[in-house]
Amino acid sequence: MxxxxxxxxxxxxxxxxxxxxxxxxxxxxxxxxxxxxxxxxxxxxxxxxxxxxxxxxxxxxxxxxxxxxxxxxxxxxxxxxxxxxxxxxxxxxxxxxxxxxxxxxxxxxxxxxxxxxxxxxxxxxxxxxxxxxxxxxxxxxxxxxxxxxxxxxxxxxxxxxxxxxxxxxxxxxxxxxxxxxxxxxxxxxxxxxxxxxxxxxxxxxxxxxxxxxATTDVTVQPIGEDAHRGPSYEGSRKPVLTIVVAGETARAQNFGLNGYERDTTPMLAGRDVINFANVSSCGTATAVSLPCMFSRFTRQEYSYEKGVSHQNVLDVLDHAGLHVEWWDNNTGDKGLARRLKSRSFTNTQNAEFCASGECMDGIFMRALESFADTITEDTVLVLHQIGSHGPTYYLRYPEEFERFKPACRTAEFKECTAAEITNAYDNTIAYTDAVLARTIDLLDQKSNLNTALIYVSDHGESLGESGLYLHGSPYFMAPAYQTTVPMVLWMSEGFKTQFGLDGACLSQQADVALSHDNLFHSLLGMLDISTRERDPALDIFAPCHRSQRVAQK
Structure with missing residues (x-):
């Protein structure tokens, strides 16, 4: 059968x-x-x-x-x-x-x-x-x-x-x-x-x-409600515009300003910036570093629970009467701007900067030009970049910025050589250099404002060293490539004069060991915001206010 x-x-x-x-x-x-x-x-x-x-x-x-x-x-x-x-x-x-x-x-x-x-x-x-x-x-x-x-x-x-x-x-x-x-x-x-x-x-x-x-029903604790503007704001003066650029995945080792063998930052080198060469991040990924760097907690003190249950430095600036906004070209503000005005550029329809479905950081510029023309009050604007986020580094810069060739043009790193991966990454740094320089030039041209810019990346990146790529390694084992970040400061002459800031004094701190711990307190010190939340020991501007130095003498 x-x-x-x-x-x-x-x-x-x-x-x-x-x-x-x-x-x-x-x-x-x-x-x-x-x-x-x-x-x-x-x-x-x-x-x-x-x-x-x-x-x-x-x-x-x-x-x-x-x-x-x-x-x-x-x-x-x-x-x-x-x-x-x-x-x-x-x-x-x-x-x-x-x-x-x-x-x-x-x-x-x-x-x-x-x-x-x-x-x-x-x-x-x-x-x-x-x-x-x-x-x-x-x-x-x-x-x-x-x-x-x-x-x-x-x-x-x-x-x-x-x-x-x-x-x-x-x-x-x-x-x-x-x-x-x-x-x-x-x-x-x-x-x-x-x-x-x-x-x-x-x-x-x-x-x-x-x-x-553990944080589903958390109540956000206000901080810095005593914050107020100091004597620098008295009298007839120009409005202040301070831009805080939160960089993404930029590591200090590939910044030309830090002595990198390639000149990845030629445009910033041509501006009167102060480059801080020894800055450590709070974490190795955006979800940790971004809220931590704007919080009042040090890296050792910070936890997710503390971050979501406390207001941050942007809230303190808001309490002091400054207008604060968050503009995002990344994955969001991680709750930092929940109580502030915010704007997302991530899904903007723009053929020049967003052809791949993601926007390059140049998308900020036209909006920034229009925004600066309307400012009539003291303002702090945060720009959250997409920066050098991988693995698709080649999508983070326009074709004309592909200076280092051949560049890896795929997310499959195994299809690229180590040199091609580094080339693509260095092109992203060169583009960040151009965006920052163009922003500085715009601020410098605003004679009706006293302006400043501070840039600091959230974390670094591994490019294959010791077999590691991207970022997010646990901090205890993360290489310096993921935890050492660039930080750059630029101030107009009007800004320095209004706040009595000595640029030469600040330059002396260029090689001092700093970290994200300093950002909360330094923003308050830079902008002369008085509050019991500010720790002068973590404020890099504290010893460089001319009025304070004269008083100490």
């Missing part, structure tokens, strides 16, 4: 592999360890170099811990969906970990949650899709083709609990065998467990959820 094709398929389907839930969890754990953890293996081999027995014990402990977590979900109707989630998540996170050196911790998950489709789409490349398809989606589909072996109710309920207890005990036993060494590894090499996929990202997601849930 000849079987029909349908019968043949049914017969084959009936003979498909059969596993118990725990067996399926074990096979999946082995697959995840072998396929999704290349960086974990590489870092571990380096940490335990010459001590392979200790490394084997460490791997056994981590494997038992992973199996313990999976055993919690090793019940017939839960095991496949959970393991499929593990496989796909592991495929996603391992791509960014292995290809770009990006650690998916709580702060990185926060970045993902507050990003936009426009920004994130550049990270969905052909390489990413292929990797996730082959190492995540296909194994997950194969998982659903496997039959779950029937067991008695007692075994179904008892075995996962026994496995959980046993694997946790084994994990503890392996660690106790060389506790002194392992404790040192956990303490000094946090990057090892941070690279373990996909369970480190799971922990990060739990921490992020806890952080958000």
């Amino acid at each position: 000849t079987l029909s094709r349908t019968d043949t398929l049914r017969s084959a389907w009936a003979k498909r592999p059969e596993f118990t839930p725990l067996g399926l969890s074990l096979v999946t754990a082995i697959f995840v360890f072998a396929v999704h953890n290349a960086t974990f293996w590489r870092i571990g081999s380096d940490v335990f170099a010459g001590h392979m027995l200790s490394f084997a014990g460490f791997i056994a402990a981590v494997f038992c811990l992973a199996l313990a977590v999976q055993s919690v979900f090793s019940f017939p109707y839960m095991v496949k969906p959970f393991l499929a989630f593990v496989l796909i998540l592991g495929a996603v996170t391992s791509f960014y970990m292995d290809q770009l050196g990006v650690i998916i911790d709580r702060d990185m998950i926060q970045n993902v949650m507050v990003t936009t489709v426009t920004e994130s789409k550049h990270l969905i490349t052909a390489g990413f899709v292929t990797h996730v398809g082959l190492t995540g989606i296909l194994p997950a589909l194969a998982l659903f083709a496997i039959r779950i072996k029937r067991q008695s109710l007692l075994r179904t309920l008892a075995l996962p609990a026994v496995c959980f207890a046993l694997t946790l005990a084994l994990c503890a036993g392996f660690l106790m065998a060389d506790l002194k060494s392992y404790a040192a590894v956990f303490r000094e090499r946090k990057d090892l467990m941070s690279s373990f996929q996909p369970f480190a990202p799971m922990v990060g997601a739990i921490r992020y959820a806890r952080m958000i849930s």
Whole structure:
């Protein structure tokens, strides 16, 4: 008797592999360890170099811990969906970990949650899709083709609990065998467990959820309600316009003003600017650095909870009676301008600056020219740039600014050489140089205003050094490329005169170690805003007011 094709398929389907839930969890754990953890293996081999027995014990402990977590979900109707989630998540996170050196911790998950489709789409490349398809989606589909072996109710309920207890005990036993060494590894090499996929990202997601849930009903605490303008504002005078430029992903090492081998900042070099060459960021990603740099908290004090529950320096300036606005060409103000007037340029229809669907920072200029002509009151304007945001550096500048060639013109870094990636990035810095210089020229021409500009980037960028790309590394392990940022100050003569600021005195601080901690207090000091919130020790302008220096003499 000849079987029909349908019968043949049914017969084959009936003979498909059969596993118990725990067996399926074990096979999946082995697959995840072998396929999704290349960086974990590489870092571990380096940490335990010459001590392979200790490394084997460490791997056994981590494997038992992973199996313990999976055993919690090793019940017939839960095991496949959970393991499929593990496989796909592991495929996603391992791509960014292995290809770009990006650690998916709580702060990185926060970045993902507050990003936009426009920004994130550049990270969905052909390489990413292929990797996730082959190492995540296909194994997950194969998982659903496997039959779950029937067991008695007692075994179904008892075995996962026994496995959980046993694997946790084994994990503890392996660690106790060389506790002194392992404790040192956990303490000094946090990057090892941070690279373990996909369970480190799971922990990060739990921490992020806890952080958000703790602030759902937060009440914003006012600060600086005592703020008022000082004597510099008395008498007949011109309105003041201060522009604060929040840069994006500009690292100090590639700024020509800081001695970089390439002249990436020729236009700023031709202006009378003060360049601060030793400035550290508060974080390594916008979601942390941006709110932190405008807050009154230092990097050591700052937390997401403190940031969202307190007003910031822009609110203090508003309390003092200044008109404050936020203009955005990035992923938003992160809540900083919630109580202020704001304007988004991100989705502007403009053929010259927004042809790719994202706008280059030149989009600010025409609006700024019109805005400056209407100012009749003391004003602070924040420009939040898209700057040098990667991985599509080539979209951040016009074609005529492609000075360093050949430049990488794809988000797939593996298709570019290290020199091409650096060329594209340096072109973004050169364009930022031009935008800042043009803004300074505009301010310098406004004889009816006393004007100033201060520029500082939110964080830096890795361009392949030590296998790291982009930004967002945990601060404890972030290279200086991600934490050292450029900061530039320009003031008109009228501004210096009104506020009694000594440019030569400020220039003496050009090489002093500064950080985002200084911005809150320095903006208040620069603009002569009196409030108990200002800490003179963190105000770089405090020793450079001529009136104060005369009084001290």
